[in-house]
Amino acid sequence: MAPLLMATSPAQAESGAMVTPVTSTLITGIHGHHCGYNDTHRGTDFAAPSGRQVYAAYDGHVDLRSGSSGYGTHIVLSHPNGYSTLYGHLSGYAVGEGQHVARGTVIGYVGSTGDSSGPHLHFEIRRNGASLNVLNSQFPCRATSTALAPITWSPDLPASSTPPPTAPPPPAPAPIAPRIGILDGAGTFFAKDGGLDAPWVNTSGGGTAMAVDGDRIGMIDGAGNLWVKDGGLSSAWFNVHPGVAAFSLSGDRIGIVTTGGDAYLQDGSLSGAWQFLAHDADNITLAAERIGLIDGSGIVFVKEGSPDAPWTTQAHDVRQLVMTDSRIGIVTEDDVAFVKEGDLYAPWVEQSGSIVQMSISGNRIAVLDTNTIAHVRDGGLQSPWTQMGNQISRVEVTATRVGIIRNGEAWVKEGDLNGAWHVMAHNVTGLSLS
Numbered sequence: 294m295a296p297l298l299m300a301t302s303p304a305q306a307e308s309g310a311m312v313t314p315v316t317s318t319l320i321t322g323i324h325g326h327h328c329g330y331n332d333t334h335r336g337t338d339f340a341a342p343s344g345r346q347v348y349a350a351y352d353g354h355v356d357l358r359s360g361s362s363g364y365g366t367h368i369v370l371s372h373p374n375g376y377s378t379l380y381g382h383l384s385g386y387a388v389g390e391g392q393h394v395a396r397g398t399v400i401g402y403v404g405s406t407g408d409s410s411g412p413h414l415h416f417e418i419r420r421n422g423a424s425l426n427v428l429n430s431q432f433p434c435r436a437t438s439t440a441l442a443p444i445t446w447s448p449d450l451p452a453s454s455t456p457p458p459t460a461p462p463p464p465a466p467a468p469i470a471p472r473i474g475i476l477d478g479a480g481t482f483f484a485k486d487g488g489l490d491a492p493w494v495n496t497s498g499g500g501t502a503m504a505v506d507g508d509r510i511g512m513i514d515g516a517g518n519l520w521v522k523d524g525g526l527s528s529a530w531f532n533v534h535p536g537v538a539a540f541s542l543s544g545d546r547i548g549i550v551t552t553g554g555d556a557y558l559q560d561g562s563l564s565g566a567w568q569f570l571a572h573d574a575d576n577i578t579l580a581a582e583r584i585g586l587i588d589g590s591g592i593v594f595v596k597e598g599s600p601d602a603p604w605t606t607q608a609h610d611v612r613q614l615v616m617t618d619s620r621i622g623i624v625t626e627d628d629v630a631f632v633k634e635g636d637l638y639a640p641w642v643e644q645s646g647s648i649v650q651m652s653i654s655g656n657r658i659a660v661l662d663t664n665t666i667a668h669v670r671d672g673g674l675q676s677p678w679t680q681m682g683n684q685i686s687r688v689e690v691t692a693t694r695v696g697i698i699r700n701g702e703a704w705v706k707e708g709d710l711n712g713a714w715h716v717m718a719h720n721v722t723g724l725s726l727s
């Protein structure tokens with residue numbers, strides 16, 4: 294005889310199911326404490342870019358709040374049976390005071406208002422005003438979340454007026470502002486987002502190498518630890534790997550070469566697993582779905598797609614490797630720059646001799662010659678060069694910007710290759726653009 298108490302109708306199974314309020318690639322705080330800190334915290338912190346949509350976890354009445362509270366601009370939704378949910382640090386509201394919203398409605402946008410160290414959603418489930426500790430098993434430190442996916446904990450709530458969304462929509466791609474990173478002579482890593490005159494953010498001291506890419510930045514400290522942060526320049530650093538000699542960032546991928554010469558790839562969350570790629574590596578370069586290595590003998594290997602795809606041997610006697618999703622560039626040990634365009638088997642096109650360093654992005658190629666003169670070409674692999682000046686020790690390009698280090702100063706121009714230079718900083722040893 295079946296136990297009578299097992300009977301659960303479909304309506305009951307779905308009653309009270311709350312949905313996840315936001316998509317996040319990193320949980321940075323849980324009920325109890327902020328991740329990595331011995332402090333106190335009520336609720337769950339979902340790191341996400343400013344402007345990302347925040348959804349109502351359940352049907353409820355809107356109470357808009359702002360002002361002196363540490364939650365900044367926030368919303369409290371009141372639900373039946375004494376439940377409420379709180380959405381903190383918003384950049385804005387999508388609903389009005391007193392409105393009734395259904396589960397899954399966009400109610401606001403991620404921000405960093407109030408007592409917040411970077412863009413994230415602080416989310417609490419409360420009953421009779423007390424914050425409940427019910428989310429930590431589904432959203433532990435460093436986990437990820439998908440907006441509108443069911444919250445597995447079931448409160449004592451009546452059925453929602455709206456069915457649970459079956460296929461959560463992908464998050465709207467967050468606009469990524471152009472970013473500039475510099476390392477100064479003291480090892481301090483400054484970065485800025487947006488316009489050339491945006492303020493610098495001091496992200497950290499103690500750096501020996503850094504790079505910016507999209508909404509991630511990375512830095513190797515003096516002890517060889519690789520630190521990466523996701524999202525805003527003021528978000529939290531994560532120590533993603535010790536013993537790192539070189540690294541490359543591309544989208545959700547991080548490539549590293551350890552001090553022992555082993556290459557690894559991480560794909561996805563900053564807490565994800567590292568996949569071994571190769572021994573005897575000197576340097577690693579990532580671009581979109583491509584992974585490139587220079588080995589200890591100067592041989593370049595590139596693979597595309599899955600990290601398990603086979604390697605293709607690209608060139609010998611190479612000093613520098615640069616890549617985009619459609620181009621591969623090399624500078625050989627005898628100072629010749631070549632670029633290929635298209636698939637991995639396309640022919641090499643010589644760019645110039647007497648080259649010490651190269652940077653490529655989109656349809657743009659920049660080279661620095663042995664006379665400290667930088668040259669940039671836009672368009673095809675044999676379009677005309679525009680000269681960028683002399684006494685240059687480094688050139689970096691994006692599709693719209695050119696950056697140089699000249700006599701220890703960082704200069705950037707944007708738009709027209711013949712446009713005006715803007716001085717960015719003095720006493721600069723490293724420059725990275727994205």
Ligand SMILES: [Zn+2]
Pocket residue numbers: 322334335336337338414415416
């Ligand atoms: Zn919080």
